[in-house]
Amino acid sequence: MKPTSLRFLAASSLLLSMCAGASVRPHYGGNLRVMMQTAPVSLDPADPANSSNSAVRNIAPLIFDTLVRLDDRGAPQPALADSWQLDPATHSWRIHLRRDITFTDGLVLTPQMAASSLLAANPSWKVNASADFFTVQCGSADEIVLPALLALPRNSIVEHPNGNLIGTGPFVIANWEPGKELALAARKDYWDGRPFLDSITIEMNQSPRAQLLAFDLHQADMIEVEPDQVRRSLTEGREVEQSKPSQLLALVFSPGGQSQDSLSEDELRLQVALAASIDRNSLNELLQGAGSPAGGLLPNWISGYEFVFPSLLNLQNGRQRSPTKGLAKLTLSYDPSEPAMLLIAQRIALNARDAGITVQISPDGTPGRSAAAARLVRADLISRAPRIALRGLAQELGMPLPQFNNYSMEDLYTAEKQLLQTQRVIPLLHLRTAIAVNAALHDVDEQPDGSFDLKNAWLETARR
Amino acid sequence: MNFRQRLTLAFSLTVLLCITAVAWIIFALARRALEQANEVSSAALIAQFHHEFDRQKDDVARRIEAIAASDAVLRIAVANANQTDAANPGAYLNDAKNIAQSQRLDFLEFVNGEKKIISSAQWPAKFGYQSDSVPAVIPASAFLQPQELPDGSALGLVAVREIQNAGQPFYVIGGKKIDRTFLAAIELPAGMRTMFYQNLGAAFSRDNLIDPSGTVRNPAPLVPLLQRVLQRGEEENETIHWSRNAADDESIDAIPLAGPDRRVWGVFLVGNSQRNYVELREHVRSAALIAAGAGLCLAILISGWVSARVTRPVEQLAETAREVAAGHWDAQAPVLSSDELGDLAASFNHMTHELLQQKERLVQTERVAAWRELARRLAHELKNPLFPLQLTVENLLRARAQNPEQFEEVLQESSSTLLMEIANLKAIISRFSEFSKMPQPRFESVQVNELLQQAARLFQAQLQAPGAPAIECALHLENSLPAIAADPELLHRAFSNLILNAMDAMPQGGTLGIRTRATDTGVAVEISDTGAGITPEECERLFTPYYTTKAHGTGLGLAVVQSVVSDHGGRIYARSQPGQGTAFVIELPYNRNKLEAGLGGSAIVN
Structure with a gap:
């Protein structure tokens, strides 16, 4: 080969490699259009109404920062706080803030501001601020999990000057129509670097069908995808990103009769028989494989021991444990706004019939119920920290809050096992959350807990 | 009810029966026609339903045939036969539902050779379960089959098609719900x-x-x-x-x-x-009733008119007969038609004409007979005094010729005899004269009881005369007898005549009965005796002038009595049985109109 040819080849290769690199290199600018089904009326992460709102869980990190972040394993990592230490003598956590953090109005974040923000979200805590740090005493139950708690969106650092909401996050609120639309603008002076996107427009209260339609018409760049629509979306050529299992689908029993606290013996027998007769794999098939059969409350990727809880069909056991015919009746309610829940309920009724249990299906809010009643509940994992997630599930499913003694897996397992032994809940599936993203949208960070991080997202063809 | 009313009623009933019969027949025919229309309508709808049902069966069978032949279902069948989706049994969860929606079917199931449901439109969650919808022998057309649903069961018109793929059967079962x-x-x-x-x-x-x-x-x-x-x-x-x-x-x-x-x-x-039918039936019934009512009214009017036409000649004939009965012998019934009624009127006129002529002949005969009787009586009455007169004059002539010396004495005796007989002749002539000069009554208020008591008192001395037969007078007068309008003088003469007759009828003595009573139209007076009585033939002739049963009677007494009673508008008749006496009964009317017309006195009759 001649030297000229070699030089031409080398130049061509360099040019091609530069072109290739340019196509994947992030671009600044552009407006990201997002659609979601939920419609929060408040963006305040400390608002109790938003505690289990996945929308706020996704939106809050765009506007506000937390003191710590959790890594993929659920371990706390520095964010606004650069260090934290537990003082065993005083049972208080001393937290030091990162320096030169500013709110969107230019105010510098101080330990007093952080302390007052935490106190507003957690009135039971004792928070004291000094010039360089602040201390938090949260009681023995939360003491060992405090750093993970600080990573929850509700513990974001928020200021309320003149009744407005401001934070230290990468975006600032440009327009807010509660329950309808939120427009965010990028902060160029964000302490962790300017986001690539210039702005984000979030349209709320959009049905899954409307979201799919808008996405296919290129009127939205990112939409939510219902679990049972994932397979269809993939076969129809949409780019779908799924989280790890981040929701628990469970049957939650309500005591009937006089007792409001514990299930009667017949109800316990009914619960056991029903739990054994449910074919979870079929339920997962109903949702097009969007989840995995659940035996425990926490998914295996968080707890690491979920497989020890039984989740397989055992119809014979179900038939044997079923109460006498007259008592083998159950009212099963579901959220009628989610069509897939009706299918799940119908399948459970079919499975229950095989075990000799009569299940009457009714939408939520239907008056009248039989002696035993259960409800199909879909609960979010609010944190990738297992203990926080377990506590959140217990709270949302109406179970007693678990107690933790140490950081060991055995302690976590014991707490979860104790919750399951209350027999108030039959775990059915762990569901993944999914989003469909425009092919031009890159680096959307789908978190294992189902939330998505748009701080580093960018649009291939910038829109203004 | 008179003849016209009966005739009208008969005509009306006849017409009413006819109208009722016609109305009933019309109503029955209309009812039958409506029932037939009803039956035809129901039969048409039943036929329409059968047609619609067959059409729906064909439609369901066609749709299932089309689905079974579609590429989408063939792909599912092939994948199932190849066990391609064995690890993903819910892969076709919504396929049946989507296809059913596109084909507008309520039921659709895909079932594999093991009779397991691959996909179900009506119960998507039932995939993997055993299907009981596959019949042992698959009919070519759609058929009725209950379908299990999440919330119960429903009846469906279902068709089944079998797809054979590599020896593996695959069933398409679908249909429509039979619902509202x-x-x-x-x-x-x-x-x-x-x-x-x-x-x-x-x-x-x-x-x-x-x-x-x-x-x-x-x-x-x-x-x-x-x-x-x-x-x-x-x-x-x-x-x-x-x-x-x-x-x-x-x-x-x-x-x-x-x-x-x-x-x-x-x-x-x-x-x-049945509402329309019943309402129509009611309308027909109402119309029939209205027609019957109108017909009845019309029938009554026409019947009245016809009856009037028919009965008018009869009524005129009856009126004419009444006039004839009243003495108007020249009354004529009008002959209005040439039918039987006309013949009747003409015959009646002919009859009255003949009767009039016969009456005139009878009157003439009776008049001749009366004159003869009068002449006979007059000759008889006059002959009795004339014979002594003749004997006396002959005796005078004989005395003057044979015994002139005794002529004067004989003259004296004969003169008295002559005068007596002449007086007797005058008396006879006077009675005839009185009978011919019977006066018209002068009406005034009269108490009949008082007149009878006066008459009884007048004859009291004669009844109780010594040597005379013993006659008892028995008065039975009704106390509250009302007054009547009458001429008291004439009544007194009539009562006296009857009392005198009764006394004459009892030469051996007896009881004179005088009795009064009120009647509906006036008063009745009965004067009776207990004498020998008279025969029925004598009763008939009693009131004929100059008829008498007595040896020296003139036969004018009862004739005078009858004349008086007749002039008062009353009547007299006799009852008698041989051996039990005779009773004369006089019935006198109130005659109130006589007083109001000023023909009598001023007394008020009660």
Whole structure:
């Protein structure tokens, strides 16, 4: 080969490699259009109404920062706080803030501001601020999990000057129509670097069908995808990103009769028989494989021991444990706004019939119920920290809050096992959350807990 | 009721019967025609239902055939045969539902050779479960089959098609639900409706009876009919009475619908409201009644007119007869027609003419006879005094010739005899003169009892005269006898004559009875004796002038009495039986009009 040819080849290769690199290199600018089904009326992460709102869980990190972040394993990592230490003598956590953090109005974040923000979200805590740090005493139950708690969106650092909401996050609120639309603008002076996107427009209260339609018409760049629509979306050529299992689908029993606290013996027998007769794999098939059969409350990727809880069909056991015919009746309610829940309920009724249990299906809010009643509940994992997630599930499913003694897996397992032994809940599936993203949208960070991080997202063809 | 009224009534009843018969016939014919129209309408709807049902069966079979032949289903069948989706049994979760929606089917299931459901439109969550919808022998056409649903069961018109793929059967089972939408699709004439009973479950359930608006509100009256049809499996008809109002009645045709196993899975009910029929029947009845009423009125009017025309000649004939009876012998009945009534009137006129002539002849005969009787009586009366006169004059002539010396003495004796006989002749002439000069009565208020008492007192001395036969006078006078208008002098003379006759009739003595009583029109006076009595023939002739049963009577006494009574507007008759005496009864009217006309006195008659 001649030297000229070699030089031409080398130049061509360099040019091609530069072109290739340019196509994947992030671009600044552009407006990201997002659609979601939920419609929060408040963006305040400390608002109790938003505690289990996945929308706020996704939106809050765009506007506000937390003191710590959790890594993929659920371990706390520095964010606004650069260090934290537990003082065993005083049972208080001393937290030091990162320096030169500013709110969107230019105010510098101080330990007093952080302390007052935490106190507003957690009135039971004792928070004291000094010039360089602040201390938090949260009681023995939360003491060992405090750093993970600080990573929850509700513990974001928020200021309320003149009744407005401001934070230290990468975006600032440009327009807010509660329950309808939120427009965010990028902060160029964000302490962790300017986001690539210039702005984000979030349209709320959009049905899954409307979201799919808008996405296919290129009127939205990112939409939510219902679990049972994932397979269809993939076969129809949409780019779908799924989280790890981040929701628990469970049957939650309500005591009937006089007792409001514990299930009667017949109800316990009914619960056991029903739990054994449910074919979870079929339920997962109903949702097009969007989840995995659940035996425990926490998914295996968080707890690491979920497989020890039984989740397989055992119809014979179900038939044997079923109460006498007259008592083998159950009212099963579901959220009628989610069509897939009706299918799940119908399948459970079919499975229950095989075990000799009569299940009457009714939408939520239907008056009248039989002696035993259960409800199909879909609960979010609010944190990738297992203990926080377990506590959140217990709270949302109406179970007693678990107690933790140490950081060991055995302690976590014991707490979860104790919750399951209350027999108030039959775990059915762990569901993944999914989003469909425009092919031009890159680096959307789908978190294992189902939330998505748009701080580093960018649009291939910038829109203004 | 007179003849005209009877005739009118007869005519009216005849016309009424005719109208009633015609109205009833019209009503019966109209009713039958309406019933036939009703039956035809029901039969048409039943035929329409059968046609619609067959069309729906064909439609379902066609759609299932098309689905079974579609690429999408063939792909599912092939994948199933190749076990491609064995690890993903829910892969076709919504396929049946989507295809069913596109084909507008209520049921659709894909079932593999193991009879497991691959996909179900009506119960998507049932995939993997055993299907009981595949019949042992697959019919070519659609058939009735109950389908299990998440919230119960429903009856469907179902077709099944089998796809053979590499020796593996694959079944497509689908159809339409027979529900209120199905019923609403059947076009109905006004007043008709459809219902459907789904024979699901072991026992009869009223909730399974539906109509296009939903569940039938009051199915109780239909239950016996449904149970009979379910039991017998044959079409039946029954009229259902929903209320006491006949207009609410409904004729129900029940059509059993069986599946391939001959079991009756449903009963189609065709209801035909009787409201229009009943209302029309009522209208016909009302019209018939109005026509009958109008006809009756018309019949009465026409009958009255016809009766008047028919009876007028009869009435005129009767009036003429009354005039003739009143003495107007020249009265003539008008001859208005040439029919039988005209002949009757002409015959009547002829009869009166003949009677008049006969009467005139009779009068002349009687007049001659009366004159003869008068002459006979006059000759008899005059002959008695004339004979002594003749003997006396002959005796005078004989005395003057034979004994002139005794002539003077004989003259004296003969003169007295002559004068006596001449006086006797004058008396006879005077009585005849009085009879001929009977005066007209002068009416005034009279107490008849008082007149009778005066007459009785007048004859009291004669009755009680010594040597005379003993006659007892018995007065039986009614106390409250009303006064009448009469001439007291004439009545007194009449009563005296009758009393005198009674006394003459009892030469051996007896009882003179005088009795009064009030009648409806006046007073009655009875004067009786207990003498020998008279024969019926004598009774008839008693009041003939110059007739007497006495040796020296003139025969004018009772004639005078009858004349007086007749002048007062009354009547007199005699009752007698031989050996038991005779009673004369005088009936006198009140004669109030005589006083009001000023013909009598001023006394007021009670």
